[in-house]
Amino acid sequence: MRNGYSAAQIREAEAPFLERGVPLMIRAAQSLAEHVTSILPAPSESRVLVLAGPGDNGGDAAYAASFIANAGVKVQVVAVSGRLHEAAEAAARDEGAEILLDAPPESAAALVAGADVVLDGVLGIGNGGAAAGGTPALRDPARAFVVAVKEAIASAPDPAPIVIAVDMPSGIDPDDGSVPDPDAVIKAQLTVTFIGVKAGLLLEPAASLSGKVWLEPLGASQGLLRVRPEVSLP
Template sequence: MRTAYTAAQIRAAEAPLLARGVPLMVRASQSLAEHVVSLLPVPAAARILVLAGAGDNGGDALFAAASIADAGATVAIVPAMGRMHEAALAAALASGAKVVELPEGDVTEAIAACVHDCEVIVDGVLGIGAGGAAAGGSPALRGRAREVIVAAKLAIASTPHPRPLVVAVDTPSGIDPDSGEVAEPDAVLKADLTVTFIGIKAGLVTEPGASFAGKVWLEPIGASHALLGVTPAVTLN
């Protein structure tokens, strides 16, 4: 039996742990990095592209980028929303990751060059922070974030095989974490692997979101016990 939860339920479960200073982001990023490195036959020869948003999802991706770079991989970071999580970015840069400077206008060519030069793309643009639409959130991508994801999707489609693998952080950016609805399919990267934390998000097992999530791997990060007694939003046999 598989259980899945709403973004609000996950936030409520993690809140007391965060209040006590439990380093959930560090744990999440370490587990994420381990998954990415496990996909690399020779980490020292690998090139990784990290699409990083401005919030905690981007922070997870950037701290993971630091660990991936420490494993020897070449890591390029695209700031998908302009600003990034400061501490996580500093850690990534200290480990040797590099930030890609995007042009002010059309980013298609710049993103294509990055995509065609990598083996793995880490989608850390948007997680559950916005919540699901039914709870008043707006998970659809807009502005520069949308432009980056659309450009990456187009570049992946035009990449000769083998194409880069896509690893989503918590959820693929742009899907509703509660309902699985996808407002704009052309602005969502289809993941090969989604590494999700604390509890599986309902949108990862509900169509059409499930079709974008690929293989879903749950990392409890020492916090799943906080969901004990919480009625799941979705239960699958």
């Protein structure tokens, strides 16, 4: 049985841990970095492109960049909104990651060529979904970056970079799996999701854009033990 939870249920489950100061973002970033480095044939000869938003999802991605860079990988972090999670940005800089705060979308797209992995950390469950009165659709300038990078991946020579989504592909509804702006969603080969699988990852059309979904509980999934899933699939 595959169980999926709403964004609201995940937030409620993680809240006690955050209140106690449990470093869930660092745990998420470490797990992301392990997934990325495990698929690189030679870290010192590899390059990873990170698309990061300014919120917690981008913080996960930027902190992951610090751990990936520490492993000897060349890492470039593109701030799709012109700014990053402050502490995560500092950590990535300290480990030697290249931080691009003012690069235009076409420059980010040019970095796709030759990259081994593209890490999608633009938007997670922060905006909620339609059920919460929000929309997962990206807005400019972030949307322009995602569209440009998506086109670059589609036209990249083989082997194209592997796309790994942070928690979920940016631009999908975490609750019902709808995709309000398909042109601005990058299809992932792997989605590393945290605490609990988001319901939207199990539902079409988002499921077809999420690739293999890998759950990292982060030591906080017990917050969902008495919660009835929004979606249960065989």
